[in-house]
Amino acid sequence: MLNLEQTIATEETPTAPEAARVSVRRAQKADLFALAAMIEALAAHHGDKTTNSATKLDRDLFGDQPFATAFVAETGGELIGYALLYPVYRATEGERGMELHHLFVKDGHRSEGIGRHLIDRAKAHARTLGCDFLSLGAATGNFAAYKYYQGLDFKAYPATGMRFRAGL
16 A cells, blocks of 8 residues: 555656656645646636635635645656545434545546545545545546546435535
8 A cells, every 4th residue: 555655656658767756645735726727727628717716715624613634646756636525414324524625637637646646645634534435426427537537436326416515
């Protein structure tokens, strides 16, 4: 099992003279603008627009009452991926969990195991908080994501009912 506090070696292209060094670590304030840019890239990939910003991320990750946690993958001083998660509670079961809200790896760095390492770090974080599960979602019809997550021991479960939202 990967020691998430250590640097991770991942392979580059077969012609690369040596493996690229990738580290997975908790996001820091210095990462906020790069993290915001990756969130925007993920939103664009899904045809969405983001209203998030480095200022909002600062509030939510590092403010007086941190609301979410982010882990980043870095190589050569560049952030190339992230995982963003937040706590959830299943009152009926009395279970604590974490929702992996975003998982993103930049083009050119996919299929190198970086997503798996980000998920491993998210799972380790959830365990340290006494969580019973890590959950995530994938867009309807995203069969590549379904296969990927099932290969990482995630089990599909039915989502039922309609969700509602009220502004505050």
